[in-house]
Each structure stands twice: as C-alpha cells, then as structure tokens.
Amino acid sequence: GENVEQHPSTLSVQEGDSAVIKCTYSDSASNYFPWYKQELGKRPQLIIDIRSNVGEKKDQRIAVTLNKTAKHFSLHITETQPEDSAVYFCAEGTGNQFYFGTGTSLTVIP
C-alpha cells in the first residue's frame, strides 16, 4: 500500500551471504511491524515481527531492526540458504488495518 515503501523489489544473493530488505512508513502512530514470507503459490506466513517499544529482535538467522525516528525498519537474513528463496512482505499495523509493502523477491543462488 502507499503507506509503506519496500526496497529492493528483487534481490539475488549467493548462498551463505546476507540479505537485507528495507521498508519505510509514514504513520507515526503505527506500533506493530510484521514481516511475511510467501513461497511460490502459497499463502503469506509471519516470520518475525517487532513492536514500537523495541529496536531490534532476532530469531536464529533472521532479525528485524526498527528506527521509529526515521520511520524505517529492516529485515536481515544471515547465512542464506536456498529455502530462503521467496517473496518477503513488510507491513505496518495502524488503526484497524495492515498496510503491506509491495514485496521483495529474494533468490538465493546455490
């Protein structure tokens, strides 16, 4: 949606390298920022989320950072593996709605 900008739209990395996807948002009242992974032909599924009172959250190889002042948040995937290949969406939770980014197609090259 227009509230959330996501970059890059496509990303290719070598297996074992890191991948970073960035999102910016506009609503300063937003307080929940999830990331979804969508494999080809499948439904989006939550992989990690962060709330506005936290600056960073980590879960094994994935981490999310949030800068509320600058209104941007990022997904970091380390030691990428071929099964990380998918489309990743960021989202901003505000009011009664989620606004999603336009997605990043990540390809991990073996």
Add this chain to the structure above:
Amino acid sequence: NAGVTQTPKFQVLKTGQSMTLQCAQDMNHEYMSWYRQDPGMGLRLIHYSVGAGITDQGEVPNGYNVSRSTTEDFPLRLLSAAPSQTSVYFCASSYLPGNTEAFFGQGTRLTVV
C-alpha cells in the same frame, strides 16, 4: 484447528458474472479481512470487519461487497466481474486488528475473461 479456510482455490468467470468467495476461521478471531494480490503491488486491502455485523472499506473496495453475520465467516462477493478483478485473493484473520499476527487463507486465483 484448520485456521483460515478459503474456497474455491481457482475460479474462472466471464465478464458480468457474479460469485462469492468463501472464508471461514476457527480461531475465534474478531478481525477478518480480504486482500487482493497483484504483481508488483503487494497485498491491498479490499474490505475488513472488526466483528460480527461490522464491516468497513479498505483501499480498493469498488466492485466488491462483504457481510459478517457470524464471527467465523466473512464472504466476499463480486457483483459483476470485470477483467480488472483478475487477481489472487486472500482472506486473513487476526486476534487484534493491526496489532497481532494475521493468518492467511490459501488464496483464490480468479480469472475474469
């Protein structure tokens, strides 16, 4: 516990036809929503509901109707299908709107010819 169940998985319609996409959840979530997914445009909100009897419009509501007579069900109706409505549709539910994980159905790939 099936989560969010959407039917049908695929559908082809002729221009002008009407149809209903079904969505049901068994997690007792108050919040349900419908999105369409188009290449390069992410997930765009069509309609949402914060509880039985309450619905509201999202970003792209034109050409679609919804109703919420029960907590479990949230059908999406296409009144007169147009080629511009060719898309993949996802239903989602969450415990709190905009503040907790959204669980998605498996999606409906709709083609309008």
